[in-house]
Amino acid sequence: MTIFSVFIVNRAGGLIYQYDHNIPRVEIEKTFSYPLELTLRLLDDRVVVSFGQRDGVKVGHTVLGINGINSSGRQLEDGREILEVIADEENYPIAVKFGRPKLTVNEKIMLASMFHSLFAIGSQLSPEPRSSGIEILETDGFKLYCHQTLTGIKFIVLADLRQGAIDILLRKLYEVYADFALKNPFYSIDMPIRCELFDQNLQAAMEQAERTGISNV
Amino acid sequence: MYGMLFSIKSFVNRISPVDLKDGFSSFKTSKYKCNLYETPSGLKFIMNTDLNVGNIREILHRLYYTVYVEYVVKNPLCKLGQPIKSDLFKTKLDEFVRELPIFPLRAN
Numbered sequence: 001m002t003i004f005s006v007f008i009v010n011r012a013g014g015l016i017y018q019y020d021h022n023i024p025r026v027e028i029e030k031t032f033s034y035p036l037e038l039t040l041r042l043l044d045d046r047v048v049v050s051f052g053q054r055d056g057v058k059v060g061h062t063v064l065g066i067n068g069i070n071s072s073g074r075q076l077e078d079g080r081e082i083l084e085v086i087a088d089e090e091n092y093p094i095a096v097k098f099g100r101p102k103l104t105v106n107e108k109i110m111l112a113s114m115f116h117s118l119f120a121i122g123s124q125l126s127p128e129p130r131s132s133g134i135e136i137l138e139t140d141g142f143k144l145y146c147h148q149t150l151t152g153i154k155f156i157v158l159a160d161l162r163q164g165a166i167d168i169l170l171r172k173l174y175e176v177y178a179d180f181a182l183k184n185p186f187y188s189i190d191m192p193i194r195c196e197l198f199d200q201n202l203q204a205a206m207e208q209a210e211r212t213g214i215s216n217v
Numbered sequence: 218m219y220g221m222l223f224s225i226k227s228f229v230n231r232i233s234p235v236d237l238k239d240g241f242s243s244f245k246t247s248k249y250k251c252n253l254y255e256t257p258s259g260l261k262f263i264m265n266t267d268l269n270v271g272n273i274r275e276i277l278h279r280l281y282y283t284v285y286v287e288y289v290v291k292n293p294l295c296k297l298g299q300p301i302k303s304d305l306f307k308t309k310l311d312e313f314v315r316e317l318p319i320f321p322l323r324a325n
Contacts, residue, residue: 058236060236111231118221118228126249127248131247133246135245137243137244138242139241141238142234
């Protein structure tokens with residue numbers, strides 16, 4: 001029913017285009033009293049729930065804000081360390097916002113390159129000869145579709161489990177890329193795509209796919 | 218293969234826009250489908266199949282509790298964590314797979 005995002009990866013594995021169409025924002029704000037039942041720890045410069053689950057807050061959720069002040073990394077925007085604020089009993093009762101963290105641009109670039117390698121290993125692990133790379137990756141929450149063109153460009157789409165017609169969408173995206181990015185004289189190949197017409201047509205193609213491609217599996 | 222699946226699990230957890238219950242379950246290429254079932258104890262059951270099989274998580278779960286638990290865990294000679302050398306396990310595993318509805322009888 002929804003298409004979450006699109007990634008386009010060039011021949012070398014670098015991310016050249018990324019668009020978030022419809023990412024569900026998972027955010028839960030709750031008021032807690034001392035002591036906090038969830039165990040928090042620092043992971044990659046973020047404060048993450050490492051143990052404990054309560055009222056929709058799960059393991060892996062990040063602290064997005066405290067008492068209305070948003071967090072940036074391990075500190076709040078006013079400079080205080082999050083772990084210190086949570087450990088101090090005087091700040092309670094405290095309203096903490098937990099949620100899935102939004103991916104930064106660097107993380108997206110890293111994940112795209114990671115997928116580029118996983119795609120290649122997928123074709124190596126094949127029990128049959130001459131397999132392609134990973135075309136569909138399934139999880140219980142979303143499906144990742146990848147179409148590699150003859151020139152080595154990968155179009156990756158993350159969609160809901162029930163969304164159908166993504167393979168048609170992938171071919172349509174390749175057409176849009178060929179028409180509005182490659183034919184653009186100001187665009188150099190394998191570089192990040194910054195063409196307005198490409199953005200517009202890509203979004204139109206995705207909206208059309210969302211409307212028409214609902215399957216009842 | 219272990220490295221690949223470990224990387225895929227980590228990749229899926231990072232890129233997922235929603236909270237996942239079980240995580241990564243399978244991937245398909247043009248020639249095969251790789252299915253993974255991970256038990257809560259960290260044991261991974263991987264089955265490479267043809268493209269037209271559906272969700273075999275239930276099958277792999279059955280494999281775990283009817284074959285692995287019966288013939289490996291309950292076997293005092295099998296050390297958990299070591300490569301499985303038991304012939305009985307291999308025979309039972311073979312029987313189990315041959316009886317699966319997704320296992321075809323090849324015409325040749």
